[in-house]
Amino acid sequence: MKKAVLPVLFAFLLPITFSCSTLKNYVLTEQDASAAIRELLQLGAKSNLQGAFTKDAVMAALFPESLRKTLNTLQTLGLxxxxxxxxxxxSTAAEQTATRSVPIFINGIANMKLSDAIRIVKSGGTSATDYLRSNVGSELRTSIKPVMQQALNEYKLNEQWDKIIQPAKALVGNKxxxxxxxxMAGLVSEKMFQKLxxxxxxxxxxxxxxxTPLLQKVFSRNWNL
Structure with a gap:
């Protein structure tokens, strides 16, 4: 019985031993680092953002701290x-926009000019996301705006916004x-970057x-040791 078990056990352990040995001897290349960074970012872009656009998050975007008195005025007026x-x-429109914007983010990630990918991998933290934000963040936000506008039109939210904000216009003017x-495109973009x-x-x-095998190869080791 023992003789029969040994070949089975050996066959089971061999792939694990080979895999560990392969990772141990693997040398990080610029090509793999670049591909892994894109794969990682695309994985984050596909994440579910349901529940991310809470009332507090929306209100903070609409009324920054410096204009919070405007919100109090609206409440005082019974609105x-x-x-x-x-x-x-x-919030519902923002969630829909985030879902519809996933291809925009994935396309931006795929077309991003990525230099010194090995340094980004070794830097740790959120260096890959930071790189994406600094290089194509403004373009992504600009691309999201028409998608957000479409959602606003579907729910007739611009008309509601004009009605709600009318009493406050006289108080704050062009501020x-x-x-x-x-x-809202800015808020959707920011929430998507947070998920990344x-x-x-x-x-x-x-x-x-x-x-994926690529993520395992590239991110399973501390390359600074």
Whole structure:
């Protein structure tokens, strides 16, 4: 019986031994580093953002801290229920926009000019996401705006926004950003980048998050040792 078990056990352990040996002897290349960074970022771009656009997040985007008194004015004028309905619908529109914007992010990641990929891999943290943000972040936000505008039109949110904000215009004048599509495109973009950061940290620190052979090869070692 023991003789029969030994070949089976050997056959089971051989792939593991080979895999560990392969990773141990692997030398990181610029090509693999570049491909792994793109794979990691695309994985994050596909993440679900349901629940990310809370009322607090939406209100913070619409009314920055410096203009928070404007929000108090709207509540004083008895517009609280209208604001609640508006933000709930706006949250739904933002979630839809995030889903529709995934191809935009993936395309931006695929076409990103990536230099010194090995340094980005070795830097750790959220360096890959930071690189994407600094290199194509503004272009991604610009590309998201028409998608956001489409969602606003579907729910007739611009009309609701104009009605709600009308009483506050006289108080703050041009200090208030009235471009709802631009505001929300910025929020959607930021939430998507936050999800990319979370995914990058998970891939770098949690073996279970390295779901492909390439991610395992590139991010399973501390290359600074």
């Amino acid at each position: 609280t229920s209208e604001v609640d309905r508006f933000t709930n619908t706006l 208030l950003n009235l471009d709802l599509a631009n505001i 950061e979370e995914t990058e940290q998970q891939v770098r620190t949690n073996a279970a998050s390295r779901t």
